Structures are given as structure tokens and as C-alpha cells.
Amino acid sequence: MLIEDQSANSATKSTSSFSSLPDAPVDEIFSLNHAYATDPNPNKVNLSLGVYRTEEGQPWPLSSVEQVEQELHSQNNPARHEYLPIEGDREFLDHARDLMFGFNKNDTDVEKEAKAKKRIASVQSISGTGANHLGAAFLAHHLKPKHVWVSIPTWANHHTIWELQGIERKGYPYFDASTCAFNFEGAITTLENEAEEGDVILLHACAHNPTGVDPSKEQWKKIAELCQRKRLFPFFDSAYQGFASGSADEDAWAVRYFFNLSPPLEMCVAQSFSKNFGLYGHRTGAFHLVTNGSKPAETELVRKNLCHIIRGEYSMGPRYGSTIVKRVLGDSALRAQWQKDLTAMSSRIKRMRQALYDELVRLNTPGSWEHIINQNGMFSYTGLTLKQVLTLRNEFHIYLLKSGRASVSGFSEKNVAYVAQAIDNVVRRDV
Numbered sequence: 554m555l556i557e558d559q560s561a562n563s564a565t566k567s568t569s570s571f572s573s574l575p576d577a578p579v580d581e582i583f584s585l586n587h588a589y590a591t592d593p594n595p596n597k598v599n600l601s602l603g604v605y606r607t608e609e610g611q612p613w614p615l616s617s618v619e620q621v622e623q624e625l626h627s628q629n630n631p632a633r634h635e636y637l638p639i640e641g642d643r644e645f646l647d648h649a650r651d652l653m654f655g656f657n658k659n660d661t662d663v664e665k666e667a668k669a670k671k672r673i674a675s676v677q678s679i680s681g682t683g684a685n686h687l688g689a690a691f692l693a694h695h696l697k698p699k700h701v702w703v704s705i706p707t708w709a710n711h712h713t714i715w716e717l718q719g720i721e722r723k724g725y726p727y728f729d730a731s732t733c734a735f736n737f738e739g740a741i742t743t744l745e746n747e748a749e750e751g752d753v754i755l756l757h758a759c760a761h762n763p764t765g766v767d768p769s770k771e772q773w774k775k776i777a778e779l780c781q782r783k784r785l786f787p788f789f790d791s792a793y794q795g796f797a798s799g800s801a802d803e804d805a806w807a808v809r810y811f812f813n814l815s816p817p818l819e820m821c822v823a824q825s826f827s828k829n830f831g832l833y834g835h836r837t838g839a840f841h842l843v844t845n846g847s848k849p850a851e852t853e854l855v856r857k858n859l860c861h862i863i864r865g866e867y868s869m870g871p872r873y874g875s876t877i878v879k880r881v882l883g884d885s886a887l888r889a890q891w892q893k894d895l896t897a898m899s900s901r902i903k904r905m906r907q908a909l910y911d912e913l914v915r916l917n918t919p920g921s922w923e924h925i926i927n928q929n930g931m932f933s934y935t936g937l938t939l940k941q942v943l944t945l946r947n948e949f950h951i952y953l954l955k956s957g958r959a960s961v962s963g964f965s966e967k968n969v970a971y972v973a974q975a976i977d978n979v980v981r982r983d984v
């Protein structure tokens with residue numbers, strides 16, 4: 554059609570193409586964060602966003618990360634803004650894979666490990682969200698699962714990511730509100746009776762978001778056995794490795810157990826470096842798809858297909874964060890410093906859990922609060938009701954999610970007594 558014809562046509566066209574779009578949901582966490590930022594009350598407390606904060610409520614660039622930043626700055630490398638390859642930075646990917654799957658330890662059987670590494674196709678992603686997305690896009694195209702099973706509840710973005718791929722989402726029970734613990738029986742029974750061969754099972758590698766409740770090692774073994782027997786496809790989301798317990802090995806236990814099963818399982822892992830390196834805005838992550846190793850050429854085929862999606866969507870991952878991570882993980886002194894950084898973050902969070910618990914016990918707040926110290930990682934599922942959460946927000950300027958999820962790193966020695974007193978107040982109104 555001629556250009557003149559097109560403009561004549563559009564001049565007579567009066568209806569808009571987008572007027573009947575459905576309304577899109579607002580992200581609860583980011584809108585709460587905005588409400589907090591614009592609240593003038595001096596006592597306000599932000600327990601909404603999943604980011605690490607210091608005692609002073611400030612962001613904390615890790616010492617190991619800062620050392621590398623200074624080094625990079627002084628090097629003044631002219632290639633520092635160049636494109637990465639489509640798959641990402643290979644050296645970074647090798648370190649990311651080794652950290653996740655536990656390779657290159659002192660007691661390694663080199664030949665066995667080389668074979669194991671060949672099962673894994675790794676590519677760089679736009680942090681953990683991008684790794685989840687890449688995995689969902691790849692599996693929707695090439696595995697074509699009937700369903701993806703997510704825990705009830707789960708990180709809200711899991712729903713969005715899989716909804717956008719057009720895969721039907723189903724839920725398996727996860728949180729037992731009466732005990733504030735993992736509902737193992739509910740989860741295993743639902744998956745046993747209802748999941749179908751080829752379905753994807755989304756699992757949080759550690760520090761489950763939002764509940765802070767993880768399966769025990771014995772329970773993980775039973776979940777793995779179920780996946781193997783029913784030929785379900787495990788999809789691990791690992792956003793808190795090392796951040797949860799302070800040990801990267803401990804936090805990867807479940808992933809490594811599934812990976813080392815015999816006969817080998819096909820599975821995948823979305824790996825984020827947002828929390829454990831504090832690189833939130835630098836969108837640093839990796840996606841690993843694990844083949845069963847029966848056909849050696851398959852890993853390369855998977856990698857090429859992942860690169861095909863990457864090229865069409867964002868061409869390649871960002872350079873800055875992955876450069877930092879590879880430098881820290883590849884240098885023994887920096888890695889030792891990183892370990893200290895992880896310990897500093899995870900132990901402050903544990904101290905804050907204990908402090909909140911102690912205050913609630915001291916106040917004799919009605920109910921049981923042990924779950925606050927038993928839960929793991931960045932979040933606590935407090936057990937507070939929607940009404941109580943809204944009262945905390947409106948009367949006390951304390952911001953947590955409607956589900957009662959609190960980001961523990963928002964607590965400090967200065968605000969914990971205030972928050973505990975407010976919780977005590979709202980709970981007593983309902984007794």
C-alpha cells in the first residue's frame with residue numbers, strides 16, 4: 554500500500570486499538586515500597602522489599618564487590634563496555650555453575666566431574682527473574698508441559714512468568730497455617746495424585762519466598778524420588794544461595810542432591826546473584842539446563858536453542874555484574890572476603906529474627922511466635938491477618954505484604970521494639 558493511502562486511512566479511523574485492553578495487575582511489593590517512600594511519618598518501617606539493609610536501613614555494597622569495583626576502575630580497560638557473547642561471559646558461567654553444583658572441590662574425582670559438567674548447558678540471564686523467564690520460555694517451546702506446579706504460596710512473579718508463556722498453573726499445598734511450617738504431606742499427596750508426566754514442578758532451592766519455610770533433607774529426598782518415578786521435571790529457583798544459611802554449599806544441598814541422583818534426572822536451575830552479591834540492579838544471573846547425559850551432543854543443542862531465544866529477546870546479558878562475580882569467585886582472597894560478607898548478612902538477619910521473637914515473648918503477645926526463629930532466609934511469614942497488616946500500615950506506618958510476609962532485613966535494633974509493640978497491639982485487639 555502507498556504511504557499516502559495509509560495516512561488517508563488512519564485519518565478516517567477513529568477507534569483506538571488498545572481501549573479494550575484488560576487492566577494489568579499492579580506489583581504489590583513495588584507499590585508498597587513507593588507508599589513507604591512517600592510516607593512522612595518518622596517512625597515508618599519498611600518490611601516490604603526483599604533487599605538487604607544495614608542496621609541504619611541503608612543498602613550495603615559487599616566489601617568483596619567494592620574491592621573488585623575499585624580494581625576495575627583503576628584498570629581503565631577500553632573493552633569494559635563491549636558486548637558479551639550471546640551466551641554470556643563463559644568464565645562467569647563456569648564459576649556460576651561450579652558454585653551451584655559444587656564442582657572443583659579439593660576431593661574431586663576429576664574424570665567424573667568432567668562428565669557431570671557436560672550434562673549442563675549454562676547461559677547468562679537477566680538476573681533470577683530472567684533465568685526463570687528463559688527456563689519457562691524454553692520449556693514451553695521444547696518440553697510443552699501440560700502444567701507447571703507452583704507452591705501455595707509462591708513468589709508472585711512465578712505466576713506472571715508462566716502465565717505469559719501460556720502454561721496452565723496449578724498449585725501444590727506448601728504452607729500449613731496452623732503450624733506455620735511446611736505442609737509436606739499436602740504437597741507430596743497432591744503431586745502424587747494430580748501431577749502428570751512431563752509437568753514442571755517449581756521448587757525454591759532454599760529460603761522459600763514468601764514463607765521462609767524449607768523442606769528437610771529427608772523431605773527433599775522424597776520429593777526427588779517422586780519426580781524420578783513420575784517423570785516430573787524439577788525447576789529449581791535459587792535466589793538466596795549463601796544468603797540464607799551463610800553457606801553456599803548448604804543452601805545448594807537440594808539442587809546437588811537432585812543433580813547427583815542415579816539414574817540422572819533432567820532438571821533446570823534459575824540462579825540469581827542479586828541477594829548473595831548485592832548486585833540487585835545489575836541484573837546478574839545464570840540459567841542452567843541439566844540433561845540426563847544419555848546423548849552427549851544434547852547439551853550443546855540445548856545451549857544453542859537457549860542462545861536463539863536470548864538473541865531474539867535481549868541479545869546478551871549485561872557485563873558489569875558478571876565481571877564482578879567471576880572476579881570474586883575466581884580469586885581465593887576475594888572469595889574468602891565474600892564468605893565473610895555472606896556471614897555478615899545472614900547473621901544480622903538471624904539476629905533480627907531472634908530480637909523480634911524475644912520482644913514478642915517479653916510482651917507476652919498472644920499466640921505462638923517460634924516460627925519467626927525457625928523460618929529461614931530473608932522473609933518471615935508472620936501469620937498476621939490481612940486486617941492486622943492493614944492496621945499496622947495505617948496506624949503504625951509499618952509496611953509488610955498483605956499475606957503477612959515481612960522482609961526481616963527491614964528490622965534493626967532501633968525499630969524492632971516499636972514493631973513488636975505494634976504487633977502486640979493489633980493482635981490483642983483480635984483476642
Ligand SMILES: Cc1ncc(COP(=O)(O)O)c(C=O)c1O
Binds near residue numbers: 762791826
Ligand atoms: C524466589 C525468587 N526468585 C527469583 C527472584 C529474582 O530476583 P532477581 O531477578 O532480582 O535476581 C527473587 C527475588 O526476590 C525471588 O525471591
